[in-house]
Every structure is written in structure tokens, then in C-alpha cells.
Amino acid sequence: MIPDKIPVGGDIYYGAAEITKGAHVPNFQKYKELYLHSIQNPEEFWGKIAKEFYWKTPQTGSFLDYNFDHTKGKVYVKLMEGATTNICYNLLDRNVYDKKLGDKIAFYWEGNDPGDSMEITYKGLLQQVCKFANVLRAQGVKKGDRIAIYMPMIIELVVAMLACVRIGAIHSIVFAGFSSESLCERILDSRCTFLVTADGFYRGDKLINLKQVVDEALRKCRERNFHVRKCIVVKHNGGTEEAGEAETSITPESPPAKRPCQGKDNEETKNTHHKIQVPWNADVDVWWHELLKEASDECEPEWCKTEDPLFILYTSGSTGKPKGVQHTIGGYLLYTATTFKYVFNYQPDDIYWCTADIGWITGHSYVTYGPLANGATSVMFEGIPTYPDSSRFWEVIDKYKVTTFYTAPTAIRLLMKFGDGPVKRFSRQSLKILGTVGEPINPEAWHWYYTVIGNGRCPIMDTFWQTETGGHMITPLPAAIPQKPGSATFPFFGVVPAILNESGEELEGEAEGYLVFKKPWPSIMRTVYGNHERFETIYFKRFPGYFVTGDGCRRDRDGYYWITGRIDDMVNVSGHLLSTAEVESALIEHAAVAEAAVVSHPHPVKGESLYCFVTLKDGHEFTNTVVTELKNQVREKIGPIATPDYIQNAPGLPKTRSGKIMRRILRKVARNEEDLGDVSTLADESVIDELFSNRCKTT
């Protein structure tokens, strides 16, 4: 239940009073009123919002139809059945033609290197999207086809995703930090027929030869008898082709005409940065700019049903196999647009910047779909917070006069280490609203963000949500919901949270337990791609009738929600969820490893890090070389984000008599906490001393 009033005083923050002027939700009473309306009459609440968008044909069935209880049949959610629309049309054509925003900047693109930047208007973006959509159609891409996208943060990434949705194709974006193995696994799982990528890019001062990773992934796909039809490559780094494994003729070097979405040339970096050699296989590879040359910039959208799939985005699964989270068109449009508008109190002259990579759900919902649906102007950033130095974020905020800044707690903690100096060199005067996402924010980082970055003026939107939820679920609203550092505060419109105990009973008032949702909201995922049963098992089996988040949660006596972290075998490293099973299976593939168990360990910047226990096979010695090999193995299998911080030699692991590894004990060993609690179910207690004596030195 939402309380009637918020207590005054104590550790509660409001931001500057001016935030309430013209706010969409000016106070807590108004929030409560809108919230209750959204719960009691979702059809009227969302129906009114739906009117702001374009539907080719209206809904014919009921507004919302669903079943959350698997014991009563298949779990499903259907919204606005019968209506047809196109999300790209709503993001671009509607803004250009109906709202007359054609000349408004959609994105200020800020490259990895300062000085490398460009801007693109809504009209410009629409033209590029239409061209690429025509290219895809000409290549034979049809409605429902899956297209893999593996790209750095460049405008062509947005162009590629919107071109897919314009023609009804389903994009599956893979974060460009994932390994070739992970990319291959994702391409195979959803049978992607096309891949869109780039030659390479700089991350800070590190050159990433993306195309090389792509080629490895495609080779692995071929070994498993799957052939991607075309690999479309954006020339971003400006490298030249070299004949690849197919040994076919090399397409002649195209004139270095400036890409429409390319930043300014930067003399300084042009000289110091290398151009890569791009491995080239003329059978499948084709340059983006070659294809776009002749393409028309007009393209009739494919009118899709609201419940048609929009995209697939893979997220870690506790069994180790990533899940293809599938979202659908209508509900995702309504929900990302509405959360963006209210949570960031969006105003037409705002300059909004979300630092997330589009490869994650935050980038999907709050770099692309939510802001564009509102006709907003955003900054899109290719770089990292510490390059060329640790004041880059603040410099970019001043450069574009950013009003709304949305980032991750891990970035805040990282920058906090450099002190206030790099921040104070810039004014940050334009800032009105701050936001965080991805993991719980510790109060110390919250206070630094609030006081130093926001000068005590800007409310902080600590937004709790998941890949599965598509948009914000528990979050403050700038003028309406005062913040407590570390709490995501209250549910967004249409969201009905509950806290359950072990036996599935709903807990009232002050309580702690499993966080679940009782009713669907428009952008709830609809299935796991190709495996509806897995969808039901993961999210609905444990507590029939509820969507289970996998997070623990506490409600305080004022009704505020506090997310306490994952309660499954997931580790949140720098805001990225990893499954311990996935890391374990990467370790076990090493020839010397007999068994592995991975647990999370607290980390001052990353939030959590991976602590691995490995049992080697007889005849193998635990050396530094083995440790390095194991770390590399995980990097190669999953990607650099999954690199373990610690690998400990564990000749014996703590197991129950039935052979189940007791991770609870391993977590204590990793943290050097000697109070192990009840160990009576341990098969062999003697392993404990050895585990403690072999502990890795941790920070």
C-alpha cells in the first residue's frame, strides 16, 4: 500500500524546489492519485496514453488479457489485441510530420575522443533508417526474421535497430564487449540470418578489432552448421579489408566519403590512432556504405500487431544458458515512453544523457525507445568515464548543457575515487535530474552523487527494473517522491509489487522477502525466445500467480522499497548480471580443472566480483600460469566483464552428503568470515580449514 503521507525530516531528500514547477507529477498526493487510477482502471489509464501514439488499426479485443498462474494454464499477457502499429513510425515519422520536430536534434553523438562529435536531427535519422530498412528488404529480410547487431555506440546502431523494427524484423543486440563464443551462442539460439557490425573502435585508448571477433563467431556458427547470410559492416575505424579465410576477391577500397553519421575528423587522434586491417570474406561481408549508396530514403513501414515480437535481448540465466528475453511492440512502446516522461520529468527543451551501452536493456529502453518516443534530444556517448581523464562525464555535461543524467552506481563509485577535483573543474549548472540503474546504490555513493555532482539541487532517480520488465518498476518521481539514499522508493504507475516469504505468503507493512509483481504492466517480457516453458519455470513456477524477480527486497515502515540484491545464483558485476553456472562451465572446460564453484565477493567499485574455487585434476599443479589461463578462458568464453578477480585452489569443496556444493560456506570463506553457521549437513568438515588457509588475498 502507498502511504498517505511521507514523513518529514531525517535522511530524506527532495532536490531543489524549482523542480516542482511544471512537473508532470507535482507532489506525493498527485502520485498516489495517478497510481491508484493506474491500478484500478488500467484500461482507462493506459488507453489515454495510447491515444498519443499512432495505431494503424484500433484494438478489437480486450485491452488487457493475461494469466500469471501456470497451474491454470499457459502464462501469457496480451495488450490491446487487434491493434496494429509500427514503433519506428511512432518514434520518427510521427515526430517529424505530426509533431513538426524534423529539425530537432535527436542525438548529439560524442565519440570516444574529445572533439569527435556529430549531431543528427529527427529528419536525418528517419532518412538513414529508411535507407537501411530498404537495404534490408532488398537483401530479402522479412517480417519476423532475426537480425543480430554487434556494434559500438555509434549512430548506425540506432539506425540498424530502428530499420529492423520498421520492416517488422526482430533485432537481437549483443553487447560489443561479449566474446566470439557468446556472440555465436546468441546468433545460433535465435537463428539470426543477418549480422550488422563495425570494423573496429577505440574504447579509451584500447583498439578493439570487432570484425575479427565477428569472424571467429561466424566460423564457430559454420562449424555448427549455421550460415549467416550477410554480415554488414560499418566502416567506423576506417580500416581496410584484407582477404579473409574465403580467399575471394577483395572489394576495391571505396572512396573515403564521409559517413552521414560520422563525427568530425579529429587531427590529433587521427595521427595517433591506428587503422585496423579488417579481415574480409567477400562471400558474406559487405560494407554498410556500399549498400546504402543507392538506397531510397522513403520506406513504407510494416504494420505489425501490438503483440508481435519487437526484439530479443539475451540476459544471464541461472542455469548458465543465456535467456532470449522477448519483448513485444505495443506494450513496450507505451511503457518506455511513459516511464521516460515521468521518471525524468521530461520537458521539450531538456538535454538528456544516459551513459548505458545500447547492448544492455537500459540502452534499449532509455537511449533509443523511451527518449525518441518523446521527441527528446539525447547525448549518445561512445567512450568511457575515465578517458582521456576522469572528468570526461562532467566535461560532456557542460558541453551539451545536459539537464538529465542517468548512469550506473559502479561509474559513480569509480569516479568518486578521483575525488571532487575533476568534478569541480566543470560547472554542471545545467543539471536538473540525476538517475541510477543496474544495482543497489550504496548510501556513500548516493551522497557523493547528490552533493558533489548535483550540488544538492538534483533529485536522484534510483530506478529498479530488469531486462525482463522492459522499463522502470520501482522508482522515485522527481517532484513527487522524496528520496532515501539506497531506496528505489515506490512502484511506478501500473506496477503492483508484493513481498513474499518462503512459503509464498504476502507480507504486509514492514517486511523483507522475495520481490514479486502481482499484475502485468505493459512492457513485461512475453516469453523466452523459443522456450516458453523456460519462461514459465523461471518467472512463475516458484510462486504461482506472481512474476518472480529473483531479487530480495525490504519495505520499511514508511512504505519505501529497498532492493537487497539477487537471491538466485546471479552475480551483479558493475551492473551486469552474470550467472555463476556460466562462469563455472567456462572454468571446467580447462583441461586441468575437475570442478569449479563460483561465488560473489563484495568489490568497492564493481559492487560485486567473482571469486572462484577450482579443484584441479590429479597430476596438475596450481600455478600462476593456471590462474592466468583460467582467467583468460572465462574472458574468451564470456567476455572481459566476466573476468574473475580471484581464483583459489580448492583440493576439496564443501558438499552435502548428496554431493551438492554448499555455496553459502564458500561465500563465507571468500569473505574470510569464520562464523559458518550450521555445518551439520557437510559431508566432510575437514575441507574447511584447507579452504581458509588457501584463501586469496582480497581487497
Ligand code: WTA
Ligand atoms: C539489479 C538492468 C537495486 C537487480 C536494468 C535486477 C537493481 C538486476 C537496480 C537486473 C536498482 C537493477 N537497485 N538493484 N536501482 N536496478 N538492479 O536485467 O538485481 O541487467 O534484478 O537490468 O539488476 O539487471 P538487468
